[in-house]
Amino acid sequence: MDTKEAQDMIRRIYLDRDRARGLERTLLRTFEELGELSDAILRGKSRNEMSDEIADVFAWVCSIANLLDIDLSGALCNKYNGVCSKCGRTPCECTEAP
Amino acid sequence: MDTKEAQDMIRRIYLDRDRARGLERTLLRTFEELGELSDAILRGKSRNEMSDEIADVFAWVCSIANLLDIDLSGALCNKYNGVCSKCGRTPCECTEAP
Numbered sequence: 001m002d003t004k005e006a007q008d009m010i011r012r013i014y015l016d017r018d019r020a021r022g023l024e025r026t027l028l029r030t031f032e033e034l035g036e037l038s039d040a041i042l043r044g045k046s047r048n049e050m051s052d053e054i055a056d057v058f059a060w061v062c063s064i065a066n067l068l069d070i071d072l073s074g075a076l077c078n079k080y081n082g083v084c085s086k087c088g089r090t091p092c093e094c095t096e097a098p
Numbered sequence: 099m100d101t102k103e104a105q106d107m108i109r110r111i112y113l114d115r116d117r118a119r120g121l122e123r124t125l126l127r128t129f130e131e132l133g134e135l136s137d138a139i140l141r142g143k144s145r146n147e148m149s150d151e152i153a154d155v156f157a158w159v160c161s162i163a164n165l166l167d168i169d170l171s172g173a174l175c176n177k178y179n180g181v182c183s184k185c186g187r188t189p190c191e192c193t194e195a196p
Contacts, residue, residue, distance in 0.1 A: 001171045003101045009180060013188050017196035027136050034132060037162070038125050051168050054159065055177035058170055061155055064135070070149050072156055073099045079153035082107060090111050098115035 003073035010062035018063045026067060030060040101171035108160035116161045124165060128158040 018026055037053040039045075045053075065072040079085050084092035116124055135151040137143075143151075163170040177183050182190035 001101055001175060003099055003104055006101055006171065006174055009174075009178060013178065013180075013182050013190050016189050017192075021196040023139060027132070027139065031129070031132060034125070034129060041121060041125065041166075047168070050166055051173040052177050054163055054166065054168055054170065055173040057159055058174050059178060061152065061159060064155075065152055068139075068148055068152065070145070070152055072152065073104065075149040075153040076104055076107075076156050077099060079150050080107060080111065080157060082111075084111050091114055092111050094115075098119040 003076070004071065006058070007062045007065055007072050010059050011066045014059075014063055015066055018067055023064070023067045026060070026063050030057065030064060033057045033060050101174070102169065104156070105160045105163055105170050108157050109164045112157075112161055113164055116165055121162070121165045124158070124161050128155065128162060131155045131158050 021029070033053070033056045037050070037057050040050045040053045062072060065075070083090045084094060086092075087094045119127070131151070131154045135148070135155050138148045138151045160170060163173070181188045182192060184190070185192045
């Protein structure tokens with residue numbers, strides 16, 4: 001699925017609720033979802049549960065992008081044009097600790 | 099850009115470093131990046147800066163998916179098949195607070 005399509009799907013389903021909740025509370029919900037993904041990983045939950053949790057995180061990031069009216073795919077391509085955004089290499093050759 | 103391509107791009111650039119860092123520290127870095135996006139929003143930074151920050155969050159979510167060997171696009175489609183994962187409607191008609 002194209003990232004634009006993914007973002008559009010989340011917009012169609014959730015934009016009204018995202019707007020009603022507002023940007024700051026949507027950020028907080030995204031932290032919460034990242035916490036749920038962390039919990040699934042720390043507790044060694046099933047692959048399906050981890051898949052659902054990372055899908056939720058992705059969906060919430062799409063919601064933030066929708067509220068900011070930013071194209072997530074374009075943002076990624078602008079920042080990471082096939083190479084590391086810091087060292088400009090693929091694979092990344094940055095010398096700082098990973 | 100296809101979400102699979104985005105995830106593949108991040109894999110090509112960062113998988114070695116992601117593996118060296120490990121999953122738990124990669125999760126922590128993702129919290130950190132979400133914090134940087136929050137900071138950009140709270141401080142009313144420029145659209146370009148917010149775009150860069152949300153790109154970073156997306157890239158880190160791709161890194162987590164790569165470490166878990168989960169296809170992010172497939173995970174999203176499984177959980178949100180064009181409708182809300184809870185009420186099954188588009189737009190979402192859940193009655194709880196957004």
